């Protein structure tokens with residue numbers, strides 16, 4: 440492929456270059472994958488309000504997430520086994536983020552360790568995502584290691600204490616490194632670039648875990664290991680304990696429900712992420728973009744609301760910002776870039792999204808991402824009630840992010856994956 444113009448181009452290239460087991464690990468949802476599909480499809484149901492003859496010179500996408508400056512409101516989501524999409528994947532992605540000026544989030548289940556990423560990015564701050572495991576000594580040590588590595592936020596994931604079944608992973612016998620079965624060997628033989636990269640690195644296991652947890656030398660099947668180690672007894676009390684133990688900026692990941700969002704506020708966390716884990720956990724949950732408006736309306740004035748799930752373009756980021764998100768995260772969009780072209784591919788993914796976001800903002804008559812609100816949306820299945828913001832009656836910019844009366848939630852929340860909401864016009 441000579442000219443890459445979209446995240447879809449990166450996906451196609453990644454599919455060619457990454458061993459099937461790891462490509463499938465990314466491009467999968469749980470069970471029927473209905474929520475996985477809805478995450479992206481629901482964005483495309485939202486309609487934008489084009490404006491003309493507005494001065495759209497000197498545009499800016501700069502803003503902050505949890506008080507930290509970002510060149511656009513997009514962070515890299517934590518993705519386990521990123522170092523299996525491309526050799527040293529976490530380090531390459533973190534470097535791309537450092538240059539682009541957006542946050543990189545390292546997963547607990549990464550291949551490159553916390554220390555590796557810190558060292559290879561010159562101590563540049565990144566975010567660390569924590570899974571709560573039964574072994575609390577290990578949690579304490581992960582928190583200490585993240586502090587020592589200059590991590591500037593802890594992202595605590597709450598929606599994966601048990602694992603949603605992903606058929607492809609079971610069928611592929613997902614493991615890191617891949618087991619030397621005949622089927623795997625035949626497939627690896629078709630991925631010479633990937634194999635050469637892996638031969639050239641020592642990082643092929645779960646870097647944060649292997650050698651750090653007593654008795655863990657080989658994690659075998661990821662799902663089996665997860666079900667033994669992740670703590671199903673996790674409650675909000677543990678969140679408070681972790682917040683105090685960490686003492687820095689805390690982001691709670693995996694909120695879908697308004698009631699949970701209210702409980703998240705009570706912990707004193709700095710932000711929450713409306714997320715369904717990229718459709719990998721509860722199949723049948725509503726899409727993240729459909730869940731977002733109700734959460735923003737309920738708690739957006741008390742806590743920063745971020746979102747992820749299905750973002751494959753700058754337009755998707757724009758729509759999330761219009762509904763009141765203060766920041767977004769990309770998972771698969773950067774994973775495809777990484778699998779396709781390493782660090783350059785992650786940079787490419789960020790450039791594509793930046794450009795699409797910038798142009799979309801301009802077409803909608805805005806020059807500063809911080810001023811974009813619901814007035815840029817037309818009524819549709821996900822955002823039914825544009826009239827509340829005065830979109831049809833008032834001049835442009837009347838309803839800025841800060842001053843808009845976003846009203847109640849009833850009219851705005853679609854039934855998400857099924858798209859059954861009725862427009863209120």
Ligand SMILES: Cc1cc2nc3c(=O)[nH]c(=O)nc-3n(C[C@H](O)[C@H](O)[C@H](O)COP(=O)(O)O)c2cc1C
Pocket residue numbers: 464465466478516517518519520546547548568596692714715716717718719747748749750768769770771772
């Ligand atoms: C391959 C893969 C691995 C993931 N691993 C983690 C993880 O280790 N920790 C976590 O909190 N979320 C993990 N997620 C979820 C992402 O952080 C994020 O919520 C999701 O990818 C967003 O959806 P998107 O991929 O459609 O952008 C993973 C997602 C994918 C696709």
